[in-house]
Amino acid sequence: MNIEQNKPAGSDRLDRLFPEAARVASLPPLETEVPVLLLGGGSNAVAAARSLAGAGIRVSIAGRPGNWGMASRHCASTHLAPDGMGLSEFWGALLLGEDRALDGHVIFALCDESIEFLSTHYAALSRRYLTEDSDPELRLAMLDKMDTLERARAVGVPVPDFWPVAAIEEVEALRDRIRFPVMVKPIHSHLFVPVFGAKLFIVEDSFEALLAAARRAMDAGLEIMIVEMVPGPDDLLSSYYTYIDKGGQSLFHYTKRIIRRFPVNRGGACYHQSEWLPETAAMGRRFFEGIGWRGMGNIEFKRDPRDGKLKVIECNPRFTAAHRLVVAAGLPIDLMIYRSLTGQPVPVIEQGQTIMRLWNPIRDFFAFAELRRRGELGMAGYLRSLGGGGQRVLPVFSLSDPAPSLMRLREEGRRALGRLLRR
CATH class of the missing domain: 3.30.1490 (Dna Ligase; domain 1)
Structure with missing residues (x-):
């Protein structure tokens, strides 16, 4: 991506707010002795396991059976929650009990339940593990959608x-x-x-x-x-990602936009594009710095066509379902955070210049079908949207690591069959 192209008015000033985007540093050698434990997750667990293990780090996953990441060849070991036991209770027994086999791991929380667990037991966990930098109370607050909007409004970030x-x-x-x-x-x-x-x-x-x-x-x-509900199509949605360390320094800045979601206007994104968006980055930075954020943060906005303002949709204090896109676009944010937590130098890396898209072809075709029924997108427009050059990655599928996608297909097939039988 060339950040000099297609700039809105005032973007030169916005670019000056992000000098990191103009510099690239080579990665110093990575020390990989400290293993990683992922708590929960879905496609983000698969992507994180592949990225971290690909760099030589031992990765384990703890959660419920059926976690897609557990099927990956990059997952060295799994810790399964027994039937009938809540995840918080399971993680507590695993990580805060007398067995100290996992002590010293870097822990990443990849779902709301694990964020709640990690934040609730932050002090105890931090004595035995390398946990993400965070204010645990503030991180818990980001699970509260109303609290998120109230804090955004208080620091001058527009909200619906x-x-x-x-x-x-x-x-x-x-x-x-x-x-x-x-x-x-x-x-x-x-x-x-x-x-x-x-x-x-x-x-x-x-x-x-x-x-x-x-x-x-x-x-x-x-x-x-x-x-x-902020009106307008889904391609008005964009997101900003950062990680702010305990010293208040951002390790990276990354933005992307949505092309389509399914179901339209309400579902998960099925077609994203990695793209440097200075206004989205500036608004995201205002939010996270304004609330005193520490740790991993992603905030999503939608531009309101009525007043032109970016308005907060939600905040995720973790790696998201688009994690594979972020890494594939040239920003290995999981490895950068790992370096920071293990006391290694963290280079400044710019957002990749190559056009990169994350595409779920099945769900995206359903999105097209819905938009076509509504008269909002024809076949020619759909095909044009799939062109335009650049590289694509799929959310989970990989020829070298096919098991997670097979698990996902089985799961989605069972759900689809269940819906048919209930009709």
Whole structure:
């Protein structure tokens, strides 16, 4: 990617905020004696295991059976949570018990449950392991979607309108205040998804439908808020990644944008592009520096076509599902963090100049089909979007390491069959 191309007005000033993006340093020799333990995760566990083990680091994974990373040939050992035992209880027994076989590992939390565990037991874990730099209370706060928006607004980062609601009467009180479409969004996504199989509920234009969706979540005992949905297509979404060490220094800056998601406007991204976006980086940096962040951080924005502002969608204090794209684009952020935690020099590396895309062909075709039904994308436009040069990587599949993708296909096949049988 050439950061001199397609610059918006004022981007020269923004580039000066990120002098690291103009310098490249060669990697000093890596010492790999300290092993790594990954807690939970999905496609990010696969990508991290491949990246770290590819550099000669021993990688283990602890979590539930079915973790895709555990099937990778780059995973040296696995620690499986027994049936009926919660993950927090399992990780506590594994890492804080009398068995000290894993002491000294670098620990990466790759899912909300492991972030909650690591943050809750941060002091005890830090005495025995090399844990990511973080303020544990602030990291826990990023699992709270409303807290994230409140902190963003407090440091001058634009957010969509949102309303906390604890009772259906409070939803009723919003009848004349909200603009559709809106989302019924959980305060804690990792509690909502297992119940409903979705990250949120979208309500297009009916207040009665909003009441029903809110009541459904409340009846399940879940905390929610009503959030204005930023209008416009999914390609208005972009993300910023960084890691701020205990001294307050950023190890890297990285941005990407979304091309498509499935389901459209609500699902996970199925087509991303690595691209240096100075305005996204500046807004992300304002957020993380403003709240006093330490550790790994990713924040997602969507540009509001009504006022042109980037507005916060969510924050993830961990490696994301796009981790393979970040590494493939030339920014080995997992190895950079590993260097920092093990006391090794961390080079400054610019975001790669090569156009790089992360593509899930099956889900992306479903996204195209949905957009075509809505009259928003034709076959010619879809084919053009798949061209344009550059390299592509798939979220999980690798010819040299096929087992994780086979596990994923079996899992998704079982889910699809289950949906058909329930109809």
